[in-house]
Amino acid sequence: MIAASLPLLQNLFPNIDDWGELGQACIDTLLMLSGSLLLTVVIGLPLGVLLYLTGKGQLHAMPKLYGVLSLVVNVLRSIPFIILMIVVMPLTYVLVGTKLGVRGAIPPLVIGAAPFFARLVETALREVERGVIEASQAMGATTWQIVRHVLLPEARASLWAGVTVTAIALVGYTAMGGAIGAGGLGDLAYRYGYLSYKSDYMVVTVLLLIVLVQLLQMLGDRIVAHYSRS
């Protein structure tokens, strides 16, 4: 199908010289997105749970720890992503051995998105009814059991909504990352579309990103609807 539609696309966008390069950019973007989203959830979820538990009036209220965590999260969230990428480059190099390409993009993407996702997790958990937590305590549940069997399942609809929002934010970040050597669709849009005045590249990459975001939102909405029971 792609091969069949190629002549049509070539007519529509005559300035695009190498469709193979565009395909590779798509793949790179998807790799960056899925890799960074997975790691963002793996790091952000426990961080969010910790923020929730140590918050004021919660199961393990620890004002000092909460204050420190909260500050770190806020600092990371207030740095514009493009700056953050440059700032963490030495760390990126240590972690993955390169500052460029898909691999080089993932550490800054995760560092940028995990604090954001952690806040969404914290908010989602706060929405779980206090009474349900109290009931579990009354049954003799440990904190871990409450997190595992009460908080996360009860909040799963909002958690999935949070994953969706984070994934879409990450799409934006990957495109930005393209400007400083991360590859992917953002890279093409910047190099050809902006620096070489080939506006066809700009149009096609933006269209592809729109489709990607739409798909992510639709998928996310479906999962959220499936888990909404009340």
Added chain:
Amino acid sequence: MIRFVDVHKSYRVAGRDIPALEPFNLEIADGEVFGIIGHSGAGKSTLIRLINLLERPSGGRILIEDTDITALPDPALRAARQRIGMIFQHFNLLSSQTVAENIAFPMRIAGGKDSTAIRQRVEELLQRVGLADHANKFPSQLSGGQKQRVGIARALANQPSILLCDEATSALDPQTTASVLELLAEINRELKLTIVLITHEMDVVRRVCDRVAVLDAGRIVEHGAVADVFLHPQHATTRRFVNEALPEEAAGEHVPYQHVPGRIMRLSFRGAATWSPTLGRVTRETGVDFNILAGRIDRIKDLPYGQLTLAMQGDNVDKALQALRDAGIEIEELAR
């Protein structure tokens, strides 16, 4: 037995200690239904949460079967909590889990049962609370009364010796309240477990409780057998609660009977005396005339009782009163 020894509780608000419960002593016997009644803010929520230490006392000891639970380390406290069931005003079920999963939850937490044993126990509990057909529904698909039944089944899952009821019927309509109270009474009878309930409705106390404590502004102002407290309330707060449970007239406190000729007496019958025609016999024998101003015949748990406010006239009123007292009827003179 649950024993409170010099227990008190205060909350720290903005650097000041606000007392929630004044120091008190209280004993709740095994197998009884003990009611704690009070207005909102009286401290009853705090009091019931002391029993499973959802609230820690500021001082004093809380003994359950002679174990001071305030001194238990965390794992032992969690084990103790598994033996104390609790149900709530707003049910507090897991909305993401089915009825059966909700009931299985405390067993999964406690551990030590395989999934077959858990399934069997869930089945048994669903039967007991009359929800056998609803195992795979989600809480949002149930009515309030059904949700509370799930709450009760869940609370019973680990075969507790104590059941705490935190305003368990306050969110239910009168008919559903009656059926949930009946279920609680049945559980108390058949499983011989101790029930402690808090409520702001005297009617709940009257229907299921053996003994009651009246809580007013953090202080237990009165406690005793429900019949005694209900028929002869001493404290003003108790009287208000009792009057709420009675039709206005029968309360008799502030109803002006000055214009009614004769002596105004309140007669309280209990148990068998309620069903015997004592009043008719005595008035016939003494020739005393009476006029019924207010009255009620009902039950306090399983004890039938009657309370009549009468205006009595005639030469032999004192003699009649003596005869009534001899027949085991309690008499109070309201006005002459």
